[in-house]
Amino acid sequence: MKKIVLACLSVMLAAVFLAGCGQDQNQAASSSSSSDKGGKIVVGLDDNYPPMGFRDENNEITGFDVDLAKEAAKRLNREVEFKPIDWSSKEAELKSGRVDVLWNGLDITEDRKKNMLFSDPYMDNRQILFVTKGSSINTLADLQGKTVGTQSGSTGEENLNKDQALKDSLKEVKAYPDYIAAFMDLENGRIDAIVGDEITGRYYMNKHPDKFEARDIVIGDVTSFGIGFAMDNKSLRDEVQKVLDEMKKDGTMAQISEKWFGKDITKKD
Structure with missing residues (x-):
């Protein structure tokens, strides 16, 4: 009888272990899909940074970069979520995977290049x-x-x-x-x-x-805005860059610029 009980317990424990492993694998697969397999793109931003990203009178997040990100996600057939973050901790948010991209008037600097990948510059800034x-x-x-x-x-x-x-x-x-x-x-x-x-x-x-x-x-050098990605997320960077190039070529980026600034101030090269 003891042997039968022990055998049953062994089978039960093995089943629980395998179920747990399967769940972990499913969770891992779900997590990895969020940024590089067609899942939702989580955009980290400072939601009090007009006109790039801020809250309007209805408390909705809006702005130039928000419109760019929405159009890019639409062309990629992906959902987009805008997540307000502490901008001084943006590198940590990106590295931890809590956000997939930083898209909010982010200057491309040599120091930041050490911690993230960048898209091509799309607007100059002083x-x-x-x-x-x-x-x-x-x-x-x-x-x-x-x-x-x-x-x-x-x-x-x-x-x-x-x-x-x-x-x-x-x-x-x-x-x-x-x-x-x-x-x-x-x-x-x-x-x-x-x-x-x-x-x-x-x-x-x-x-x-x-x-x-x-x-x-x-004060300092003239810089350019770019989109920041995690160092190990080249695939997402390439996806977004491709549609940005399309938006620049077909005039969509210029139209969004004219909406917010009254003229096209985006980079042409």
Whole structure:
């Protein structure tokens, strides 16, 4: 009787073990399909970064990059999900697989190339100064002893950190979770200037023309926006790049640009 009981227990344990293995394999297969076998594409973005990606009056995520991603996913016959993330932790989000791509005014830099794959650049961007209307700040020298804001984890912050002489001349550099918060503090006099993306800053400035001005003072090198992918996800990068090239060739990318900026400011080569 003991032998029969032991035999039955062995069979039961083996069945449970095999079922567990099968479930794990199915889960793994399901996970891998999300990014490289035609499943849903999860886009990581800062949802407070107009006009690239932000929430409208109905709390819906919209923007230039959002429209690009939707059109790309449509052409790939794939679902797309937009997942707001802490932009200063974007590399970790991508590496962990919590998002499949970073698509939100992401500057292509040499440091970032060490941690992710990029699409071809599709738009140029500069980091310039934004000040309040009528500000006496007109040159870099005028920033001496002033408090400057920028977004945490942004190219603006990177450029300020690289220019040690400029940074040392400032009273303080304040890093914000997003540029909207920085502009609010600028308006309220808590900071004296912002170093930020020209495209985003001018968009916000144009919404409040009586409050802010741009200074054509470039901090750091001119950069280009690209889409970021995990280092081991070349297949998804190639899929997306293919449809981006199609969108550029047939004029769809230009149309989306005209919708958001009033003209086509995307790269042509």
